[in-house]
Amino acid sequence: MASTSESEGQKEGDDPEDANKSNPSQDGTFECNICLDTAHDAVVSMCGHLFCWPCLHQWLETRPNRQTCPVCKAGISKEKVVPLYGRGNAKQEDPRTKVPPRPQGQRTEPENNGPFQSFNWGGDGGFQMSFGIGAFPFGLFASTVNLGGPRLPGAQPGTPQFEEEQFLSKLFLWVAILFIFWLLVA
């Protein structure tokens, strides 16, 4: 029994190094390279170095003519850093509303591998949809306009058939214009 309590007593001894290691915030993996704290509003440079956006922003402002990575001296710029969004970030306020604003992530669309690729759910919950609209209204418009040109067999001016064709032509023209207008506004 005595030996047990002795070894326990040794374990409880305050070894500063052990205390250091057991504290996750001391683990440098996700520490900002400038403030040495856990990076908040984190961004990563193209060379892979992690910073808080406010820290890096201040450094870039300090030397606007010579913007280099504090760690490896690689060229660096506001446009070329990538923000990191951890899971915990979702509920926090939008970092872009803060000053200085953190640059936005650039979302590259995946390559089109099939006909259904253009139909997707946006990552932020927004609904995105696209479909082919190119040929249809303009084809219609073109065929309507063509009515005015030489067209055989065509109805002679003055006949009821001519009136009807003129009416239909104008109707199609208006439908086409309205359709284009709708496309522009939508």
Next chain:
Amino acid sequence: MDADKKRLQKELMTLQLNPPVGIKVNGDHGSSLTTWYVEMEGATGTLYEGEKFQLLFKFTNRYPFDSPEVVFTGTNIPVHPHVYSNGHICLSILTEDWSPALSVESVCLSIVSMLSSCKEKKRPPDNTFYVKTCSKNPKKTRWWYHDDKV
């Protein structure tokens, strides 16, 4: 706590817990943390083996975006082609090559390595002139970092 103080506090803790070989930070810095004295020993197997030096660090509230002001102080100023007899050090990371990712520790290690690579103990050629004319703050000197050999 301000960001600069927080970082200095962190650096101080790390240096006191895990000091690199031959480097020791003096414990008493007051509450401001803006002035540090660091004890430094010449590395074994170099011209400065067995010698003890003292560095004085001064930090502005723009640290770590601004480099610290670093000079040798005390009675023993190392005789070195990049160290003036008034303690000023010609080392590019202390001015134009400073980066906020550097730290007191990395500055100390750079200075140790600068001393260690020295082949001949001598003062800089312009020592007399510089010491007479320079500003008290070495950061105000327009250093000309032309000699990378030593």
